[in-house]
Amino acid sequence: MTDTPERVLVQVRDLKKHFPIRRGVLRRQVGAVQAVDGLTFDIHEGETLGLVGESGSGKSTTGRALLRLVRPTAGSVAFDGDELSSLGAEALRARRREMQMIFQDPYASLNPRMTIGAIVREPLDIHEIGDAAGRDRRVDELLERVGLSRAARDRYPHEFSGGQRQRIGIARALSTEPRFIVADEAISALDVSIQAQIVNLLQDLADELGLTYLFIAHDLTMVRHISDRVAVMYLGRIVELGTRDDVFERPLHPYTRALLDAVPIPDPTAEARRPPALGGEVPSPADPPSGCRFHPRCPLATDLCRTKDPHTREAGGTARPHRVACHHATQPE
Amino acid sequence: MSAPAESPVLEVRGLITRFHTDRGVVNAVNGISYTLAPGEALALVGESGSGKTVAALSVLGLVPPPGSVEEGEVLLHGENLLDLPDRAWRDVRGRRVAMIFQDPLTSLNPVLTVGRQMTEMLRHHLDLGRDAAERRSVELLERVGIPDAARRLRDYPHQLSGGQRQRVMIAMALSCEPDVLIADEPTTALDVTVQAQIVDLVKELRADLGMAVLWITHDLAVVAGLVDRVAVMYAGRIVEIAPVARLYASPRHPYTRGLLRSMPAFRGSTGSRLESIEGAPPDLTLTFASCPFAPRCPLAEDRCHEELPPLQSTGAGSASACWRWGSVEP
Amino acid sequence: MSERTVVPRPGVWLRLRRHRLAVLSLGIFALLTVACLAAPLIAPYEFDTIDLASVREPPSSAHWMGTDDLGRDLMTRVLYGGRVSILIGVLAAVLGTGLGALIGSLAGYFGGRLESVLMRLTDIAFAIPTLPLLIVLASYTQAAILSMALIIGFLSWMTTARVVRGEVLSLKQMTYVEAARSIGAGHGRIIGRHILPNVVGPIVVGATLAVGNAIILESSLSFLGLGVQPPVPTWGNMLMDAQATMATKPWLTVFPGFAILLVVLAVNFIGDGLQDALDPTARES
Numbered sequence: 001m002t003d004t005p006e007r008v009l010v011q012v013r014d015l016k017k018h019f020p021i022r023r024g025v026l027r028r029q030v031g032a033v034q035a036v037d038g039l040t041f042d043i044h045e046g047e048t049l050g051l052v053g054e055s056g057s058g059k060s061t062t063g064r065a066l067l068r069l070v071r072p073t074a075g076s077v078a079f080d081g082d083e084l085s086s087l088g089a090e091a092l093r094a095r096r097r098e099m100q101m102i103f104q105d106p107y108a109s110l111n112p113r114m115t116i117g118a119i120v121r122e123p124l125d126i127h128e129i130g131d132a133a134g135r136d137r138r139v140d141e142l143l144e145r146v147g148l149s150r151a152a153r154d155r156y157p158h159e160f161s162g163g164q165r166q167r168i169g170i171a172r173a174l175s176t177e178p179r180f181i182v183a184d185e186a187i188s189a190l191d192v193s194i195q196a197q198i199v200n201l202l203q204d205l206a207d208e209l210g211l212t213y214l215f216i217a218h219d220l221t222m223v224r225h226i227s228d229r230v231a232v233m234y235l236g237r238i239v240e241l242g243t244r245d246d247v248f249e250r251p252l253h254p255y256t257r258a259l260l261d262a263v264p265i266p267d268p269t270a271e272a273r274r275p276p277a278l279g280g281e282v283p284s285p286a287d288p289p290s291g292c293r294f295h296p297r298c299p300l301a302t303d304l305c306r307t308k309d310p311h312t313r314e315a316g317g318t319a320r321p322h323r324v325a326c327h328h329a330t331q332p333e
Numbered sequence: 334m335s336a337p338a339e340s341p342v343l344e345v346r347g348l349i350t351r352f353h354t355d356r357g358v359v360n361a362v363n364g365i366s367y368t369l370a371p372g373e374a375l376a377l378v379g380e381s382g383s384g385k386t387v388a389a390l391s392v393l394g395l396v397p398p399p400g401s402v403e404e405g406e407v408l409l410h411g412e413n414l415l416d417l418p419d420r421a422w423r424d425v426r427g428r429r430v431a432m433i434f435q436d437p438l439t440s441l442n443p444v445l446t447v448g449r450q451m452t453e454m455l456r457h458h459l460d461l462g463r464d465a466a467e468r469r470s471v472e473l474l475e476r477v478g479i480p481d482a483a484r485r486l487r488d489y490p491h492q493l494s495g496g497q498r499q500r501v502m503i504a505m506a507l508s509c510e511p512d513v514l515i516a517d518e519p520t521t522a523l524d525v526t527v528q529a530q531i532v533d534l535v536k537e538l539r540a541d542l543g544m545a546v547l548w549i550t551h552d553l554a555v556v557a558g559l560v561d562r563v564a565v566m567y568a569g570r571i572v573e574i575a576p577v578a579r580l581y582a583s584p585r586h587p588y589t590r591g592l593l594r595s596m597p598a599f600r601g602s603t604g605s606r607l608e609s610i611e612g613a614p615p616d617l618t619l620t621f622a623s624c625p626f627a628p629r630c631p632l633a634e635d636r637c638h639e640e641l642p643p644l645q646s647t648g649a650g651s652a653s654a655c656w657r658w659g660s661v662e663p
Numbered sequence: 664m665s666e667r668t669v670v671p672r673p674g675v676w677l678r679l680r681r682h683r684l685a686v687l688s689l690g691i692f693a694l695l696t697v698a699c700l701a702a703p704l705i706a707p708y709e710f711d712t713i714d715l716a717s718v719r720e721p722p723s724s725a726h727w728m729g730t731d732d733l734g735r736d737l738m739t740r741v742l743y744g745g746r747v748s749i750l751i752g753v754l755a756a757v758l759g760t761g762l763g764a765l766i767g768s769l770a771g772y773f774g775g776r777l778e779s780v781l782m783r784l785t786d787i788a789f790a791i792p793t794l795p796l797l798i799v800l801a802s803y804t805q806a807a808i809l810s811m812a813l814i815i816g817f818l819s820w821m822t823t824a825r826v827v828r829g830e831v832l833s834l835k836q837m838t839y840v841e842a843a844r845s846i847g848a849g850h851g852r853i854i855g856r857h858i859l860p861n862v863v864g865p866i867v868v869g870a871t872l873a874v875g876n877a878i879i880l881e882s883s884l885s886f887l888g889l890g891v892q893p894p895v896p897t898w899g900n901m902l903m904d905a906q907a908t909m910a911t912k913p914w915l916t917v918f919p920g921f922a923i924l925l926v927v928l929a930v931n932f933i934g935d936g937l938q939d940a941l942d943p944t945a946r947e948s
Contacts, residue, residue, distance in 0.1 A: 054524035055495075069845055096847035108838040112944055113860040122856075123846040156943035161613050162381075172846070191380035192551065196595035196609035203606070218525060221554075225597035225607065262529035264554035265599050268577045271558025277529035281494045 006044035009180055009212050010066060015039040015075035017058070017065050021286060033286045035061040037236035038075070040312070045179070048206065048213040050227030050244070052220055052259070056282045057233040059216045063182040066214065067099050068092060079180070097127050100173035104185035106165035110157040116143070116168055117153035123175045142171040146201060163194035170201065174209075182214045187222060199226055220263050224248050229320065232256045235285055235293040238312070242322035252315055252322065252329040255294050292327065300328045340411070341368035342512050342545050343392070343430075348405035350384075350391045357618040361387040361400065363569035366644075369513065374539060374546040376556035376577075378592075379566035382614050388566070389515050389549045393432055394422050409512070428458055431506035435518040437498035441490040447501055448486030451508070458509050473504040478534060496527035503534065510542060517549045532559055553592055557581060562650075565589045568615050568625035571644060575651035583663040585653035587630050590661055624656070632657045678940040685936020688929035695926060699745030708736040710743040711894040719912050729914040731904065741918050744896040749926060751812045751881045751897075756873035758816030763823025764859070764866050770824070771831025772854055782828065789821045794883060801889035811890060815877045823869040830862045864938050871934030875927035882923075898923050 016039075018032035036058040043049050053059045064070045066077055068084050077084045079099060087095060100123075103109035110119055117139050124135045140150045146167040157165055166186065173181055183202065187195040199222060205211060217223050223230060230247040232240040232255065240253040251257045258278035265271055280297040283289055289296050295305040304327050312325040350362040362384045369375050379385040391402045394414065407414045414425060426432075434440050442450060451473070452466035461469060467486070474482035477500040490498060499519055506514055516535065520528040536559055539546055548556055556563060557577065564574040565588065573586035584590040594608040612629040615621075624630070627637040636656050644654045655661065680686055698705065707727075714734035722729045728737035770781040800814050834840065835858070843857050859866075882899020884890035891897050898919040905915035 054526065067845055069841060093847040093849075096845065101842070101845045103838050103842060105838055109842050111839040111843075111857050111861070113942070114856070122843070122848070126847050126849075126852070158944040163613060169842075172842070176846070191614075192553070192592055193380060193595050193610035194613070196607040197611070199597075200606055200609055220525065221597050221599045224599065258526060262526045263599055264528070264532070264552070264557065266554040266557050266593055266596060267581055268557045270600070274529075274558060277533050278526045279530070281496050281527055282524065 006047070008042045009045040009080055010043040010214075011076075011078040012039055012041050012043075012066065013076045013078075015062070015065055015077060016073045017061050017070055018073045031286055033284075034058075034236050034288060035285055036065060036072075037288075039238055041231060041238060041241060043180070043212060043214060045212055046206075046210055047228040048215050048226055050223035050230040051214060051216045051233060052218065052223050052230060053233035054218060054259075054282050056235065056285050058236040058285065059233050060184055062233070063101070063184045063214055063216050067096075067101055067182055069101070094127070097123075097129075097176040098178050099180045099182070100176065100178040102166070102169050102173050102181060102183045102186040105189050106162050106169055107157075107189075109169055110165055112157055115154055115156060116148075116160075119157070119168060120153075120171045120175055123172060127176055129176065138175065139171075142175055143168075145174070145205075146171045147197075161194075162190050163197060166190060166194075166198050167201070170198075170205070174205065177209075178211070180212045180214075182216065184216045185218070186215075188217060188219060195222065202226070220248075220259065232259065235282065235288050237293060237325065238323075239294065239326065240322075240324045242317050243320050246317050246320075246322045250322075252324040253294075253326045254298050254300050254328070258297075292325075294326075300326075302328070339370050341408075342371045342373075342410060343369040343547070344406075344408040344411075345388075345392065346406040346408070348388065348391055348402065348407065350387050350396055350400055350402045352400035354399055359400075359617045360569055360620060361617060362391060363621075364405070365564075365566070365569075365571045366405075367564055367571065367574065369545045369547060371512070372539070372543045372545055373562070374548060374560040376548045376550060376560040376563045377566060378550055378553055378556065378563055380551055380614060382568075382617060383566040384569035384617070385549050385551075385566050386517055389432070389517050389547060392515060392547070393426055393430060395426075395432075427454070427506075427511070428509040429511055430513045430515060431509070431511040432515040432517065433499070433502045433506050433519045435521050437495070437502040438490060440502060441498065443490055445489075446486065447488050447490060447493070451486070451501070451505055454505060455508055469508070470504075473508055474501065476507070477501075477504045477538075478530075479504070494527075495523055496530060499523065499531055500534070503531075503538070507538065507542070511544060513545045513547060514539075515547045515549070518551065519548075520555060521551070528555065535559065553581075554596065565592070568621065569617060570625070570654060572626065572654045573652065574644070575647075575653075576649070579649060579651055585647045585651060585658040585661055586626075586655045587632050587657070587661055588626050590663075591629075624654075626655075632660055675940050679936050682936035682939060684932045685940075688932035688936070691925060692929040692933065695745060695922070695929075696749055699742050699749060702739070702742040702746060706736075706739040706742050708739045710735065710739050710896055712736070719908065719915070721912075722914055728918045729912075731901075731915060732908070737901075737914065737918055740896040740901060741898070741922055744898045744901055744919060745922060745926075747808055747891055747895065747897040748878050748881065748899060748923070750808055751815065752874040752878040752926065752930075754809075754812035755815035755819065755877035755880075756870050758813065759819035759873050759877075760823050760866060760870040761820075762816065763820035763869065764827050764862070766820065767824040767827025767829075768831050768854055768859060768862070771828040772835060772850070772858065778828075781824075785821045785824050788818075793818050793880070797880070797884055798887060798889055801884055808891060811881060811884070812877070815880050819873055819876060819880075823866065823873075826865045826869060827862055830865055831858055834858050834861050860941075863941050867934045867938045867941075871930045874930045875923070878923055878926065 015036055017036040018034050020029045021031040021033060022028060023030045039062060051059045051062060061070060065072045079095060120139045120142055121135050124130060124138060130138060139153060143150055143152055148164060148167055187198050190198060203226060206213060215223060215226055224244060227244050229243050231238050234255050240247060240256045247256060251260055261275050262277055278297060291307045292305040292310050295301040310325045310327045312323050314321050315324050315329060316322055346366050348362055348365050352359040352361055365388055377385045377388060387396060390396050392407050396402060402415060409429060448470060451470040455461050455466040455469055470486055471482045474485060479485055479497055479500050520531050548560055550556055560577055562574060562576050563580045564571045567588050573589045584593060591610040595610060597607055610629055615625050621641055623639055624637045624642050627633040642654045642656045644652045647653050647658055712735060717730050718734045719732055720726055720730045726736050728741060731737055766781050770778040797814060840853060840857050843853050881890050881897060882902055885897055885900030885903055890900060901919040902916060909916045
């Protein structure tokens with residue numbers, strides 16, 4: 001984190017993604033899953049923005065909408081000043097060089113019938129970067145950079161462990177020298193001891209290459225470790241956004257607090273002091289509650305919360321603005 | 334927590350479970366032993382491939398083919414379950430030892446209502462009439478914190494949320510008041526707030542019902558507030574077992590220490606790099622004449638590459654399978 | 664060094680070679696095909712030489728497989744018949760499976776209206792009884808080998824189309840397909856490199872089954888007098904001719920029948936082996 005004015009790399013305004021629910025023979029639309037329902041935030045060049053939330057929060061859809069792997073229902077995503085929805089198919093393809101994704105499941109994200117070399121090389125082939133020999137050299141370089149041997153080139157994904165496959169996925173994402181990477185639960189399928197290896201690798205790469213990450217995860221411990229700023233999502237909305245320290249040390253939204261309280265800590269004495277868990281579960285995004293979407297589970301909820309959707313407002317913040325969408329958000333002492 | 338003199342409800346001795354696959358023999362569980370006192374909670378912690386789930390399934394005789402328990406004893410109140418005929422097994426499962434799984438959706442029949450599945454099980458195990466079984470089902474669901482229990486009985490499993498399904502599984506597991514509850518990663522598929530709810534529920538039920546709990550997990554954090562003792566598994570062996578406070582404060586095996594260190598701190602300062610354990614867990618088709626962790630171990634010396642360390646006492650009810658346990662820094 | 668080592672599949676051949684049954688089958692299939700193609704050179708008689716002095720003779724040293732009801736040498740006819748049957752079988756299978764794979768993958772991948780149209784078309788094609796249609800078509804065309812293969816091929820793509828569509832629907836959801844989209848891959852590349860190679864199993868199975876099917880369909884047509892016309896022999900029309908004397912003169916059915924069985928089995932085992940050889944995750948035995 002620096003104090004110099006930052007360049008906005010990804011600008012998101014009022015982003016919505018509703019998936020239609022169709023029923024019957026005529027496939028008539030009977031409703032919509034409001035996976036993402038009005039997000040506004042910026043990602044600054046060189047930062048890691050953590051995006052946390054439970055299932056149904058819409059965090060994965062957000063990542064995909066940013067890369068235009070799903071077409072947003074409304075709102076805008078601008079990458080380095082270019083509004084993505086205004087780009088034609090060819091221009092968008094070209095832009096994909098600069099924005100890449102690392103996927104959750106290292107077993108499903110690599111084509112089982114392609115060699116590692118072909119997988120890592122594919123983006124170079126698609127974007128016609130360099131000549132054949134150059135591409136081969138680049139593949140070797142990338143494999144080495146992510147900690148694999150060159151011998152991996154001629155082997156197939158099933159010959160590798162989960163952690164190694166995730167390294168291959170990272171090498172593929174890096175091949176076109178992107179500026180922005182969406183890491184969607186990139187470590188959650190891995191064993192604890194391997195998670196640390198991959199997180200360290202991601203951090204080293206960010207430092208070396210000046211990468212910008214959107215780090216999507218449900219594991220708050222890792223998000224706290226890797227992020228500069230953190231956004232907390234609940235049912236398609238960002239309920240709180242601020243610097244890592246603001247969000248984790250001085251959470252404003254009651255949901256953020258409940259989430260932080262629920263995180264298990266590998267320390268029996270700390271666990272003994274853990275407050276009782278937040279009741280209820282995340283309601284269906286096809287039929288979100290009225291007013292504030294968190295009100296049915298919220299310990300602070302009042303009539304106001306049941307009827308009026310809270311606006312996002314700025315509530316101080318130490319180094320950066322700290323935004324919260326809650327009628328009753330207060331600074332904890 | 335129980336007095337050490339009390340005879341254990343469950344004792345596992347020298348358990349060896351192997352899978353005879355086309356690729357060779359997979360040594361999933363390589364001679365593990367532990368005891369579970371009445372009302373005690375023990376966590377079996379390990380990464381994928383550590384053998385923790387197979388170790389749990391072995392206790393209930395549920396190891397799927399081509400695997401089988403090849404050696405060892407599983408003593409429930411002193412009676413070796415592995416000697417039981419099939420019919421007697423069925424009586425043990427569900428009634429005296431119950432198990433809940435990671436994915437409740439696959440353990441529930443999708444085409445039957447929750448009520449039907451619960452009442453059928455109650456009628457079978459407890460010889461209850463239809464009405465009594467239904468009343469008992471409602472009680473059980475209320476007991477595990479499912480609101481509007483009578484209505485939920487008419488729901489199909491897919492109509493419930495993940496947390497509710499796991500509650501239903503717990504309710505079914507409790508129905509016969511088992512002596513031992515085996516929980517195989519029951520919260521891994523759940524959201525963090527729901528995970529906390531389930532952990533709280535099991536803690537509360539254990540206190541009320543006095544059942545012993547064997548909790549299988551990959552997550553050292555989840556069980557920190559839940560169990561009395563923790564056994565850490567690696568390559569099919571228990572490499573360290575200790576009372577919970579001691580294990581977290583001063584691990585006596587470099588693998589345990591590595592696991593703890595590779596998790597970022599959630600309170601206090603955020604270090605810039607995590608301490609990771611380099612390399613990957615070994616191939617279980619191999620058999621080990623030396624310490625299986627030695628290739629990844631920062632403390633490994635010649636002896637570690639030559640001799641297999643036995644699980645030896647490190648005092649205060651703890652044991653470690655490391656030649657150099659005295660040198661492991663907290 | 665090749666310029667574009669796009670699909671480096673080192674060892675597909677090597678892997679196939681390890682599949683003993685497939686190698687054996689490949690040998691048998693190749694031998695049969697070569698023998699049939701070389702029929703004019705190796706056959707002891709002409710396929711239409713009638714010898715009424717030796718009608719329906721059992722196998723002997725002069726006629727290894729015996730003679731038929733016009734005294735023609737059966738071995739000669741089996742060899743000549745194979746030229747037609749194998750050609751029609753393979754050609755029709757390749758055509759039908761190719762068409763099916765194309766239609767199925769387009770329907771599955773693009774979905775929407777295209778899918779509805781293509782799949783309704785498949786349903787309709789399925790609903791039309793094959794044999795009557797074949798009869799109609801065959802009566803309008805010359806019963807040449809090529810047109811027979813085309814007709815049979817065009818009538819046997821539906822199963823493959825359905826199976827492939829189903830597979831594509833599930834493969835389309837795989838993360839690696841999304842990953843390909845995220846790196847900017849176009850539809851052609853996604854279908855060609857990420858989807859079709861992973862459907863190769865059902866396609867190969869479909870193709871091998873289609874070979875046998877086509878040989879048999881051709882024989883039905885021959886039987887109805889609509890296939891390849893006598894005196895040109897095919898395994899199908901030989902079998903049909905011999906139907907009446909199956910009990911008394913078994914060699915007349917056994918030899919052509921065995922030839923069909925051999926080809927169909929061989930093709931099936933080759934398909935099996937190919938499927939494993941093309942799958943890098945298959946266990947190496």
